[in-house]
Amino acid sequence: MEQSKLWQEQLGVGKPFDPDERMADYLLTYLYRQTKQLDIAEKAKAAVINYTLQFPTKDSYLTALGLKSMDKATQDKTLIHLFADLNTLPAQLRWAVEHYSNKQATTPTDDVMLRLVQAALSLE
Numbered sequence: 001m002e003q004s005k006l007w008q009e010q011l012g013v014g015k016p017f018d019p020d021e022r023m024a025d026y027l028l029t030y031l032y033r034q035t036k037q038l039d040i041a042e043k044a045k046a047a048v049i050n051y052t053l054q055f056p057t058k059d060s061y062l063t064a065l066g067l068k069s070m071d072k073a074t075q076d077k078t079l080i081h082l083f084a085d086l087n088t089l090p091a092q093l094r095w096a097v098e099h100y101s102n103k104q105a106t107t108p109t110d111d112v113m114l115r116l117v118q119a120a121l122s123l124e
Contacts (some may be wrong), residue, residue: 001028001069020058022048028066032122045069056082061117067100068121075100099112 004024004087024048032041052066067075082089082097089097095114 001031018051018055020051020055020062022051022062022065023116025051026069026120027123029069030120048075053078055091057089060090060096061111061113063093064096064099064117065120067096 001024005019008107015110025044028044029041029048032038032044034059048066048069052063052070053074057095067078070078079097079101092111092114
């Protein structure tokens with residue numbers, strides 16, 4: 001799983017400045033918890049939360065992983081920030097916000113990333 005976060009040098013462009021590794025970090029959190037490596041699990045969880053707080057609207061479905069990883073107070077603060085413009089949010093981000101604000105989440109068109117995020121969310 002850790003290798004999924006490596007960037008190959010021969011691709012020519014190198015590692016992006018702010019790669020979105022929330023899916024890998026979220027799954028690593030789960031795996032480290034299962035193997036009782038709680039310190040490492042907390043670091044992976046913190047990476048998910050920090051990226052979501054820094055870029056809440058980037059790759060919108062993955063925002064749901066960040067929201068699930070947050071404590072309730074941080075989650076509420078982030079949701080309030082995102083709710084300010086809920087109607088103008090892309091469908092994917094609106095799904096993530098609605099999913100964590102106890103509203104009926106309107107599922108966008110059949111999307112592979114959405115299915116991956118839903119599967120990851122169902123792990124715990």
